[in-house]
Amino acid sequence: MALRRRDLVDDEQVVLNLHSHAKVMLWPFVLFLVLVAGAIATIVLSTNDVVTWVILGVLVLVAILGVFWPWLRWRTHSYTVTTQRIADRSGIITRVGRDIPLYRINTISIEKDLVDRVLGCGTLVIADATEKPGMTLDDVPRVDDVHRTIQQLLWRHDDGTDDGEQPPTEPRRGGRR
Numbered sequence: 001m002a003l004r005r006r007d008l009v010d011d012e013q014v015v016l017n018l019h020s021h022a023k024v025m026l027w028p029f030v031l032f033l034v035l036v037a038g039a040i041a042t043i044v045l046s047t048n049d050v051v052t053w054v055i056l057g058v059l060v061l062v063a064i065l066g067v068f069w070p071w072l073r074w075r076t077h078s079y080t081v082t083t084q085r086i087a088d089r090s091g092i093i094t095r096v097g098r099d100i101p102l103y104r105i106n107t108i109s110i111e112k113d114l115v116d117r118v119l120g121c122g123t124l125v126i127a128d129a130t131e132k133p134g135m136t137l138d139d140v141p142r143v144d145d146v147h148r149t150i151q152q153l154l155w156r157h158d159d160g161t162d163d164g165e166q167p168p169t170e171p172r173r174g175g176r177r
Helices: 022-045 048-076 116-120 143-155
Strands: 014-018 077-081 083-091 096-101 104-113 123-130 135-141
Touching: 014 143, 022 048, 022 135, 077 143, 083 135, 104 143, 116 123, 123 143, 135 143
Parallel strands: none
Antiparallel strands: 014 077, 077 083, 083 096, 104 123, 123 135
């Protein structure tokens, strides 16, 4: 579930709202096809009703654990880029999230293997100026476009000079006006 309007602060707007690339559902989909084939074979070939129902029950349990649960995890994990932060939210029962304000970001790296390059997705690794390790956004669709959008957000207020200005969108500190 992405950030809701009530989660945004004043003057903050959602720029990108993303889920991981659908490639993460490839193996659960293959398992689903195998389970459907197994269910059809069981119904067609089985002569004993009790055995048929036991096998179908096992297939349904495997479908819940191997297909439905991964799909639900995929649908409830989101990445949101706003005009002020990057948010990572996940969790089915217990929601977990982490936000990195844009002004805290030091570097953004892209990682793409061969499959990612073919599918147009990849991993963004965001290093920030805190004690915690950076944020890793796995299997981001259109990763190059997302990377470019974040870069534009980071530097839209930068005039290109190194005159001691505050980092982009950094809140004012006490005493300085």
